[in-house]
Amino acid sequence: MKVEDAHLDFHARFNALSKTYAYCILPLNIKAPFVRSFGWCIKHPLDLAIMRREAKSLLGRHDFSSFQASDRAARHSVVTLKRIDIKRVKGHEGFPFLKSMELVIIELEASGFLRNMVRNIVGTLVDVGRGKFKEGDLARILKKKDRRSAGFCAPACGLYLVDVVYGK
Numbered sequence: 001m002k003v004e005d006a007h008l009d010f011h012a013r014f015n016a017l018s019k020t021y022a023y024c025i026l027p028l029n030i031k032a033p034f035v036r037s038f039g040w041c042i043k044h045p046l047d048l049a050i051m052r053r054e055a056k057s058l059l060g061r062h063d064f065s066s067f068q069a070s071d072r073a074a075r076h077s078v079v080t081l082k083r084i085d086i087k088r089v090k091g092h093e094g095f096p097f098l099k100s101m102e103l104v105i106i107e108l109e110a111s112g113f114l115r116n117m118v119r120n121i122v123g124t125l126v127d128v129g130r131g132k133f134k135e136g137d138l139a140r141i142l143k144k145k146d147r148r149s150a151g152f153c154a155p156a157c158g159l160y161l162v163d164v165v166y167g168k
Helices: 033-038 048-058 117-130 137-144
Strands: 016-027 040-042 060-063 078-090 102-110 159-166
Touching: 016 033, 016 117, 048 078, 048 117, 048 137, 078 117, 102 117, 117 137, 117 159
Parallel strands: 016 040
Antiparallel strands: 016 102, 016 159, 060 078, 078 102
């Protein structure tokens, strides 16, 4: 951690070059009830391989209208998704309180994010992993630019801001 002077016109949100979010998915058979508030407990097995294949269609510069909040507020919806990683891990350095559990972590880095974008992408990817969408559907959902075509919004309890990169 460090502190440095910023210009008077600096804005923490609008001057970011990229942001990284992690979403934590917990196994349903979790024994510690107090840990459930740190991630989304899913009772269905997830096919991470198909989730990874489908997630590749989201990489790059796209109009992410299909994954924005459904409040119909006007937003600039073109975003560059730089990276999306989906991994199963036993514990995670970012979640020391969950160190003994097997987690699924979905990490996204982008030039910016629309309101609820990460949670809507995660909810849709979980539907992909459960078999509710077939191969190629994620690319079609992205092209439709319609929030109603995507999956549901994942709960907020699993979402964590991991990093923000600023330019000099």
